[in-house]
Amino acid sequence: MTGGRRKTGSRIQLRLGVVLLALWLGGCAVGVKVQPWEKGALARPEMGFEPDRLESAFSEHIYASKEAASGGAAAGASGCGCN
Secondary structure, three states, X not given: OHHHHHHHHHHHHHHHHHHHHHHXXXXXXXXXXXXXXXXXXXXXXXXXXXXXXXXXXXXXXXXXXXXXXXXXXXXXXXXXXXX
């Protein structure tokens, strides 16, 4: 009889954990509107993913040359693996 109670108790704890996690993550999804005067700071070049497009293109070229493959900047590609 105690084995059944353990399963029920663990299921309740699991459900409670899932509900608490959902509530915690739901609190992170607050819709914040960027005000017009804040958009200037967000549009600065250093705020972008690629602040210098020429530098990133050069880095990708070097990476492709070392890996003997092209377009594999995000995933493993063939090549010797030398740096």
